[in-house]
Every structure is written in C-alpha cells, then in structure tokens.
Amino acid sequence: MxxxxxxxxxxxxxxxxxxxxxxxxxxxxxxxxxxxxxxxxxxxxxxxxxxxxxxxxxxxxxxxxxxxxxQLPAGQQANACSQAPNSLALDPPISPDMSDHISLLLNSCMRGDVAPFGVAFPAPALLPIASLRRSFSTVNRKQPNLLAQDSHVQPNQAALVLQLQRRFETMGMRLRKDELLVTDGCTEALSLALHALTKRNHVVAVESPGYYLLLQLIEAMGLRALEIPSSPETGMSLEALEIAVKKTKIAACIVCPTASNPTGSVMPDANRKRLLELAEKYDFPIVEDNVYADLYFERFRPKPLKSFRQSDRVIMCGSFSKSLSPALRLGYVAGGRYAPALLAHKRILSGSTNPLTQMAVAHYLDKGSFERHLCTLRQHFETQVMAMSALVLKHFPEGTRVSQPKGGFVLWVELPAHNDTAHVFQKAILKKTAFMPGHVFSASGLYKNCLRINCGHPVNEDTAVAVARLGGLFVA
Ligand SMILES: Cc1ncc(COP(=O)(O)O)c(C=O)c1O
Known part of the structure; x- marks a missing residue:
C-alpha cells in the first residue's frame, strides 16, 4: 500500500x-x-x-x-516559449514521403526571391569568404599535387588534424590524432556515429523538438527514434530520458547540448554530468552534436560533454558549416573508444574528405583569426536573434511565444494552438517569405502550431516588412 x-x-x-x-x-x-x-x-x-x-x-x-x-496553477504562468512534446513515445518511423516533403520545403525556402527565414544558413556577408578564398589559392599554389592525390588512402590531412587538436585542447580536450576523423560536414559525422553504434531496428534517443535531417537519417537507416521531451532552456529532459532507458534499451542518445536546433537551448553543466552518469549507469553511448557549439551567447563556452572525465563513451561531432561556410562541407568526429569503427565506416561510405578543402581550412585556422571572427559572429547572431524575436512578438498574433536562444541563430516560435504551420507554408512562399514548419522537428508530427525562423541574416527594414507579412498569415 x-x-x-x-x-x-x-x-x-x-x-x-x-x-x-x-x-x-x-x-x-x-x-x-x-x-x-x-x-x-x-x-x-x-x-x-x-x-x-x-x-x-x-x-x-x-x-x-x-x-x-x-494548466499552470495561478502565479506560475510562463511567458517564454516552452513548447515540448506531450508524449514520450517510441515513434513510428517517419515515412519516405516525409523526406520528399522536407526536400520540397527546403527547395522552396532557398528560392532567391523568398525572405531567408527557412534554412538555417548564415548570411555570406558575415562569413570570412574572402579570407577563405585566399587560403584556397595559397594552398592550391603551394601544393599543386593535392588534387592529384589518391585521397582514399588517407582520410585525414595532418595539418587540419593538428589545428583541430589545438582548438580542442583550449576547450579542455586532449584528443589523440587517431581519435579524430575529418568528415564531409557534421551530417557525415552523425551518419558515421550511427553506423558505428547501431543495427537495423535499434532505438535511438533524440531531443524533441530536434533536427529534422537527423530524424530522416534515423529513418533511412531503419532505426527508431525515441523522442525525449526537451526544454527550450535546458535541453533534453534527463528525468524523461531515465524513465525511457529503464524501459527501453537504446543504442545511442544524440544530443545537441550547446545551442540546440531548433530551440537554442543550452544544457547546464550539472545536467551534462548527470547525462554522462546515466550513460554509465544504463550503458549507452552519447553522440554530442556540437555543430552550433562555437556560437554560444554567454561569456564563457559551455563545457563540451567530451571534455568531462567519463567521456570515452561520447562521440563528438561538429563542423565549420555554421561558422565559416556551409558550402565547405567540412566537419569532424572525435570518436573515443568508437574511433576504429568510425574510421572503418568512413572508408566504406566516403573514403575521405576533399584534401584541398581540408588544407585550405587548416591554412585559414593557422592564420589565427578564427577566434576573433567567432567573437564578432556571436555578437551579430545574438543581436539578430533578439531583433527577430521582437519583430515576431510585434507582428504575430496575440498568444505567440518565442524561445530565448542561448546560442546559434534560429528562433523557435509557438503560435496559438489552432494554427497549422505546415498548412500556411505554401501561402508564405507565395508571399515571398519562408520558415520551417514545426512538424518536421518531430518524428511523430508534434509541433504543428510551431515554426522555426532562421536569424542568420542582419535584420533590416525588409526583414520587418517580411515578418509583418508572415505574421498576417496566422490567427490569434
Ligand atoms: C543540429 C544540426 N546538426 C547537424 C547539422 C548538419 O551540419 P552540416 O551542414 O555541417 O552537415 C545541422 C545543420 O543544420 C544541424 O542543425
């Protein structure tokens, strides 16, 4: 009793x-x-x-x-966006139609005449494109044989690995060079991690709401996503994760602890420690997606999971897509105890990453201006996110709530419940504005009344006009 x-x-x-x-x-x-x-x-x-x-x-x-x-008892009404799923369910695999649907959305968002609120890309003007071009020309001139190399023999260029090791050391991680693998963006890093850790039908715990291409990857590999409710403030709910892993064996837990996509949450240090403890206790590996981790807004960089003491079961993935240029397609994965499996899969799946790009980025990093660039970039993004947030609250219907990102450059918007953002998407494109509808951030179609807005571009009068047009499509 x-x-x-x-x-x-x-x-x-x-x-x-x-x-x-x-x-x-x-x-x-x-x-x-x-x-x-x-x-x-x-x-x-x-x-x-x-x-x-x-x-x-x-x-x-x-x-x-x-x-x-x-309901919230009187005196506890939240005013910031707090959307998270109202279920903790093993999701049915998302259908192949969903992948087509997402491709269509992305294509519409990328149209030149549409306000760039859809895909999470930074404005090229904020990126050091000229400096990267110079690095490419220098490397091309000094190492003309790079393009003649048999790139499949050696996946990593030593000069880039050295730069990565130096950078990670400043974050408290001493990574061996045989633990690091250069990848084709963070996308390939995540894919290698899943290939190394899972087999068909395995269950993978993910943040909800969470990155839609990861959900597609999980579906394409015949895996099952277990959506764990995640707060826009502190990220994945560890209470919910523990309840889930007590019941269901997971092959991996994938988290974006710093500046998650789409909410911009940052997992507090105590939660990071707790997550590692849970991983030990219930024996599962963690995939740490750090693609936005350079873009934190606080004064100090949140500690990567990989830099904690019990981090050998963490596979850390990242890239230069959000900080240097998405077109580089250059990323990395630090595999801990899983490094040999990651390398084996890299050899099968892509052989190696373009050596010219690797050397050009190594050259750029060696010039020493990356950290200064990041510092400026973070300030731009924080300003842009705040300005966009103010515009949304001004022009969207009453009852709209927005996230308060602690990093990155996307804003998560929660509209009054009866709005269906997927429904409104085509109308928005006709009005030359874009966004990512909320349902793509869940394998089970949650968040129908939510959307994500890219704030990677400076906010100006055109932005204000476009946000006003967009806001007019929703109802209170
Ligand atoms: C959370 C998250 N992980 C991974 C990626 C993929 O990064 P990349 O462009 O380096 O492949 C993205 C891209 O938007 C992302 O938002």
Whole structure:
C-alpha cells in the first residue's frame, strides 16, 4: 500500500516537474491514461491516482469525454516559449514521403526571391569568404599535387588534424590524432556515429523538438527514434530520458547540448554530468552534436560533454558549416573508444574528405583569426536573434511565444494552438517569405502550431516588412 502511494506520488511529482518546466504545455491535452501507463510503465490505477493528485494541486483539469488538460496553477504562468512534446513515445518511423516533403520545403525556402527565414544558413556577408578564398589559392599554389592525390588512402590531412587538436585542447580536450576523423560536414559525422553504434531496428534517443535531417537519417537507416521531451532552456529532459532507458534499451542518445536546433537551448553543466552518469549507469553511448557549439551567447563556452572525465563513451561531432561556410562541407568526429569503427565506416561510405578543402581550412585556422571572427559572429547572431524575436512578438498574433536562444541563430516560435504551420507554408512562399514548419522537428508530427525562423541574416527594414507579412498569415 505504501509502495503504491510512493509510486503515484512519484509519478505525479515527475509530471508536475515537466509541466513546470514547460515540457507539457498549458492548454494541451495530456496523453491518455492508457498511453501514460504504457509509456511510463505504471498501472492504470497508479496513473489515475497521480492525475487526481495533479488535479488537486491545480496542474490538471479533467474535461468530460475529452481527457486531461494541462494548466499552470495561478502565479506560475510562463511567458517564454516552452513548447515540448506531450508524449514520450517510441515513434513510428517517419515515412519516405516525409523526406520528399522536407526536400520540397527546403527547395522552396532557398528560392532567391523568398525572405531567408527557412534554412538555417548564415548570411555570406558575415562569413570570412574572402579570407577563405585566399587560403584556397595559397594552398592550391603551394601544393599543386593535392588534387592529384589518391585521397582514399588517407582520410585525414595532418595539418587540419593538428589545428583541430589545438582548438580542442583550449576547450579542455586532449584528443589523440587517431581519435579524430575529418568528415564531409557534421551530417557525415552523425551518419558515421550511427553506423558505428547501431543495427537495423535499434532505438535511438533524440531531443524533441530536434533536427529534422537527423530524424530522416534515423529513418533511412531503419532505426527508431525515441523522442525525449526537451526544454527550450535546458535541453533534453534527463528525468524523461531515465524513465525511457529503464524501459527501453537504446543504442545511442544524440544530443545537441550547446545551442540546440531548433530551440537554442543550452544544457547546464550539472545536467551534462548527470547525462554522462546515466550513460554509465544504463550503458549507452552519447553522440554530442556540437555543430552550433562555437556560437554560444554567454561569456564563457559551455563545457563540451567530451571534455568531462567519463567521456570515452561520447562521440563528438561538429563542423565549420555554421561558422565559416556551409558550402565547405567540412566537419569532424572525435570518436573515443568508437574511433576504429568510425574510421572503418568512413572508408566504406566516403573514403575521405576533399584534401584541398581540408588544407585550405587548416591554412585559414593557422592564420589565427578564427577566434576573433567567432567573437564578432556571436555578437551579430545574438543581436539578430533578439531583433527577430521582437519583430515576431510585434507582428504575430496575440498568444505567440518565442524561445530565448542561448546560442546559434534560429528562433523557435509557438503560435496559438489552432494554427497549422505546415498548412500556411505554401501561402508564405507565395508571399515571398519562408520558415520551417514545426512538424518536421518531430518524428511523430508534434509541433504543428510551431515554426522555426532562421536569424542568420542582419535584420533590416525588409526583414520587418517580411515578418509583418508572415505574421498576417496566422490567427490569434
Ligand atoms: C543540429 C544540426 N546538426 C547537424 C547539422 C548538419 O551540419 P552540416 O551542414 O555541417 O552537415 C545541422 C545543420 O543544420 C544541424 O542543425
């Protein structure tokens, strides 16, 4: 009897915590009692008792024949965007149609006459393109044989690996050169990590909302995404992750701890430590996606998971796509104990990454101006995100909420519940504005009333006019 009491109180407390952190949204319906019981591994009776307790505490409002709705007790109304999924379910694989759908969205977003709020690219004017061009010409002139090399024999150019080692050392990571692998962007790094860690039908825990191409990759490899609710402030909910891994064996947990896409959350140090502890306790590897990690807004860089003591089970992925140029297609992966498997897959999947690009970026990094460039870039992005946020709050319907990114250059926008952003997308393109509809950031189609806006471009009068046009397409 006492054990039962503890169980439902424990469940009520967990759900309450998730409501307070915005992981279940006020006004949204909770998953059904049966679903909660299946997902959390408690009996129907325990779930019902937990819900009664939450009702007494003012966190849940039952509505006859409709279900249980989330509410915040008076005095606890959140005003910042706090969207996160209202389920913790093993998602059905996203359909191949979804991949086509995402390609269509991306193509529409990239049209030259459309305001660039769709794809997460920085404005070229903010990037050191001229300096990179000079590095390419110098390397081409000094090493004319680079393009004649048999690039499949040696995946890494030593000069770039050395630059990476030096950079990572400043972040508290002493990485061996045989632990580092140069990749074709962060996309290939993530793909290699999944190839090294998983087999068909394995389950991979991901942030929700989370990066849509990762979800597609998971689907294409015949894996299953387990969406873990993630707060726009602190990232993946570790309470939810622990509940999930107690029930389901995961082959990997993929997180973007610094400046996640789409919310710009940053996982606090204590949570990073806890995540590593969970990985030890439940024996799973972590894939750390650091593609935005150079673009933090705080004074000090958040510590990469890979720099913590128990980090040998972390595969760290990153690239220069968000900081130097997306067109370089240059990234890296630091594999810890999985490095040999990553290398084996790299040899099969792409052989090696363009040696000329590797050497040009090594040359650029050696000039020593990268850190200064990053410092300026971070300031631009922070200003742009804030300006965009103000425009959205001004021109979007009442009840719209926005994330408060702690890094990166995307903004997550949550519209009043009855808006369907996928529906509005084509209208927005006709009006020459773009965005990424929210449902693509979930393998199970959550976030229909949300969207992501790219803030990689300076905000000017044209931006204001375009945001006003976009805002007019949604309803209060
Ligand atoms: C979270 C996240 N991971 C990985 C990538 C892929 O990066 P790359 O362009 O270097 O392949 C992106 C690109 O937008 C991203 O947002």
């Amino acid at each position: 006492q054990a039962e009491a503890r169980k439902y109180e424990q469940l009520a407390l967990t759900l309450q915590g998730m409501i307070e952190k915005g992981q279940f949204l006020a006004g949204h319906k909770l998953p059904s009692i049966r679903k909660l019981s299946e997902q959390w591994g408690f009996s129907i009776d325990t779930v019902q008792k937990a819900l009664h307790l939450l009702e007494d505490r003012g966190y849940v409002q039952p509505v006859a024949k409709s279900g249980n709705f989330v």
